[in-house]
Amino acid sequence: MDHRPQAWGRPRDDVYGAYDASFMNPNGPNQATQSPIVTGTSVVAIKFSEGVVIAADNLASYGSLARFTDVKRLRTFADSTVIGFGGDVSDMQYLDRHLTSLAIDESYSAPSLDSDAGGPPKARLNAANLHKYLAKLLYARRSKFDPLWNHLLVAGLDDDDKPFLAAADLLGTTFSAPSLATGFGSMLAQPIMRRFAPDEEAAARLTREQAVDVVKQCMKVLFYRDARSLDSYSIAVVTKDGVDLKENEKLENQSWAFAERIRGYGTQTA
Numbered sequence: 001m002d003h004r005p006q007a008w009g010r011p012r013d014d015v016y017g018a019y020d021a022s023f024m025n026p027n028g029p030n031q032a033t034q035s036p037i038v039t040g041t042s043v044v045a046i047k048f049s050e051g052v053v054i055a056a057d058n059l060a061s062y063g064s065l066a067r068f069t070d071v072k073r074l075r076t077f078a079d080s081t082v083i084g085f086g087g088d089v090s091d092m093q094y095l096d097r098h099l100t101s102l103a104i105d106e107s108y109s110a111p112s113l114d115s116d117a118g119g120p121p122k123a124r125l126n127a128a129n130l131h132k133y134l135a136k137l138l139y140a141r142r143s144k145f146d147p148l149w150n151h152l153l154v155a156g157l158d159d160d161d162k163p164f165l166a167a168a169d170l171l172g173t174t175f176s177a178p179s180l181a182t183g184f185g186s187m188l189a190q191p192i193m194r195r196f197a198p199d200e201e202a203a204a205r206l207t208r209e210q211a212v213d214v215v216k217q218c219m220k221v222l223f224y225r226d227a228r229s230l231d232s233y234s235i236a237v238v239t240k241d242g243v244d245l246k247e248n249e250k251l252e253n254q255s256w257a258f259a260e261r262i263r264g265y266g267t268q269t270a
Helices: 089-108 127-143 190-196 200-205 208-225 257-261
Strands: 038-040 043-047 052-057 060-062 065-068 074-077 081-088 150-157 163-168 174-176 179-181 232-239 242-250
Touching (some): 038 089, 043 081, 043 163, 043 190, 043 200, 043 208, 074 232, 081 089, 081 127, 089 150, 127 163, 150 232, 208 232
Antiparallel strands (some): 043 052, 043 179, 052 232, 060 065, 074 081
């Protein structure tokens, strides 16, 4: 190997011949990333009577390797909205910087006409408006064949200060429901949440404590059943009073002791 600093790791040309880099210059068109490498898994969220509870674990996987264990995938916007990111972490970081710039622009813009007299101005981009903005951004990137490889959940309040929860994916597809989940959560966590909030009326009867307990139960199930999950997670509660975000929660009473009762586990004989 050539150990000179300017060519670390390359074979020596005088021994092996000149390096052939022709494969790096294909004749085809430019291509965008179609296979994300560092990814985050499920985001789960459910409405309750006064707002929305949303959670996501703190793991970013490098393929099947649990590589980064302190990646926060919930982001706040204007202390009125929380965005949960599933999918590619680099695209999540791009969207995070974009939203930060957008929040700065909003803070310097004129106060909303809806602001109370003498009180602080209300954010013009509430959760419903921000979701529409992100959906159009995702669709625009998809139309350029350079999609942002993310599945987003937007939680907050709408124009009438009612709980708002909606999703947008890398194709710009949008939908809303009393409970939503991305990734494996759509199969493992949704059945749990739908038991408690099958429709908007049932969600409106849920208390904050009940909604938090349901989401924590979902995170525990995902930790046991989803190989790309972690027992450390972030959880946020969004109400008209703002965002209550906790980023270093741990699952309580989680243990693999039950596996000893499974036939074929470990070194036991059937």
